[in-house]
Amino acid sequence: MAPVQYAQDLPPAGGFAPVRYQRNLPVKGPGGALIFAGVAAVCGFGFWRVGLGNLEKRELQREKVWSRIHLVPLLMAEADRDAYRREQAALEREKVIMKDVQGWQPGKKVYNTDRYTANSVFVI
Numbered sequence: 079m080a081p082v083q084y085a086q087d088l089p090p091a092g093g094f095a096p097v098r099y100q101r102n103l104p105v106k107g108p109g110g111a112l113i114f115a116g117v118a119a120v121c122g123f124g125f126w127r128v129g130l131g132n133l134e135k136r137e138l139q140r141e142k143v144w145s146r147i148h149l150v151p152l153l154m155a156e157a158d159r160d161a162y163r164r165e166q167a168a169l170e171r172e173k174v175i176m177k178d179v180q181g182w183q184p185g186k187k188v189y190n191t192d193r194y195t196a197n198s199v200f201v202i
Contacts, residue, residue: 165197 108116173184189195 168197 169185176182176184187195
């Protein structure tokens with residue numbers, strides 16, 4: 079038998095072509111620094127607008143407080159006129175109701191004092 083001639087498998091002359099192992103991805107969208115700068119700008123603008131809103135709200139609250147302070151005398155005067163009107167109406171009703179009672183004095187205080195005492199019963 080003739081000996082078997084083995085041929086070893088060798089690379090081609092000049093070697094194989096280099097293997098491309100690096101990823102070659104296209105750049106899609108803005109970079110991280112640009113996104114961070116955009117988010118910071120939007121947040122800064124938002125905080126600025128919140129600050130303006132807080133100033134406006136504070137001014138409206140101050141205006142509301144001062145308007146209430148200036149309305150207090152008017153409301154008190156209105157309440158005093160209403161109380162006087164009710165007191166006079168109650169006095170007139172008392173005169174009509176107690177006209178037949180001898181010695182009755184309409185509007186006389188039931189307390190033995192000269193101090194002012196507000197009525198404890200209000201008829202609406």
